[in-house]
Amino acid sequence: MSEWLETAGRRFARLVTRAVVARPWLWRVFRPLMRAQFDRLASIWDARRGPEAYAALEAAFDRLDTEPRRVLDVGTGTGQAARYIAARFSTVEVVAVDQSPAMIEEARRLLPDEIRERVRFEVADAAGLPYAEAAFDLLVLLNMIPFFDEIARLTAPGGSAVFAFSSGPETPIYTPPATLRERLAPRGFDRFEEFAAEGGTALLASRAEAG
Numbered sequence: 448m449s450e451w452l453e454t455a456g457r458r459f460a461r462l463v464t465r466a467v468v469a470r471p472w473l474w475r476v477f478r479p480l481m482r483a484q485f486d487r488l489a490s491i492w493d494a495r496r497g498p499e500a501y502a503a504l505e506a507a508f509d510r511l512d513t514e515p516r517r518v519l520d521v522g523t524g525t526g527q528a529a530r531y532i533a534a535r536f537s538t539v540e541v542v543a544v545d546q547s548p549a550m551i552e553e554a555r556r557l558l559p560d561e562i563r564e565r566v567r568f569e570v571a572d573a574a575g576l577p578y579a580e581a582a583f584d585l586l587v588l589l590n591m592i593p594f595f596d597e598i599a600r601l602t603a604p605g606g607s608a609v610f611a612f613s614s615g616p617e618t619p620i621y622t623p624p625a626t627l628r629e630r631l632a633p634r635g636f637d638r639f640e641e642f643a644a645e646g647g648t649a650l651l652a653s654r655a656e657a658g
């Protein structure tokens with residue numbers, strides 16, 4: 448891919464992230480373009496990323512009080528985080544979604560046999576997901592636009608959401624921790640912790656148990 452196209456793609460992703468975080472309804476306008484952009488990147492995405500891409504995510508996982516049982520990886524791309532989560536937590540079930548069919552096809556292709564029974568990839572839109580309320584005890588967003596209403600709806604009481612950015616504030620799809628906290632607090636998240644590792648950053652947001 449030419450350098451010009453790569454720079455333009457990063458700028459576009461940054462612009463869409465800022466716009467959609469400020470006004471979630473704008474996602475409808477950008478969705479077809481984002482889908483085309485990530486469909487095009489699917490075949491080269493995984494080769495461009497090393498394990499350092501999820502170092503901050505790992506740091507956040509180290510602070511979880513209990514091992515998660517059901518995890519949703521939102522905007523999974525080629526499924527790197529989903530594979531890592533399934534390998535790290537030996538009994539966890541992972542559902543991993545992406546709006547790009549090409550990304551999901553690639554994620555399925557790259558899934559090793561030994562974790563195949565515990566990881567499911569689905570094409571779905573994070574702005575409106577087909578899962579029941581409180582269906583997951585951990586949501587993971589690695590380099591992904593947050594759709595706060597869905598995050599709050601799907602995270603079980605006592606559960607958590609991790610927002611990780613593999614190049615910290617330089618990540619094209621980046622939301623600052625102050626914005627994440629500001630949007631999550633009114634939606635029932637009341638514990639926050641920030642992490643930095645290998646140039647990446649993460650925020651762990653947790654909500655209280657019911658009752």
Ligand SMILES: C[S@@+](CC[C@H](N)C(=O)[O-])C[C@H]1O[C@@H](n2cnc3c(N)ncnc32)[C@H](O)[C@@H]1O
Binds near residue numbers: 496545550
């Ligand atoms: C920057 S990539 C990150 C992929 C992966 N999490 C990683 O870090 O390798 C962002 C991904 O989010 C997906 N995405 C963006 N908006 C989405 C939405 N509303 N619903 C589902 N997936 C979305 C894109 O298709 C793309 O694959």
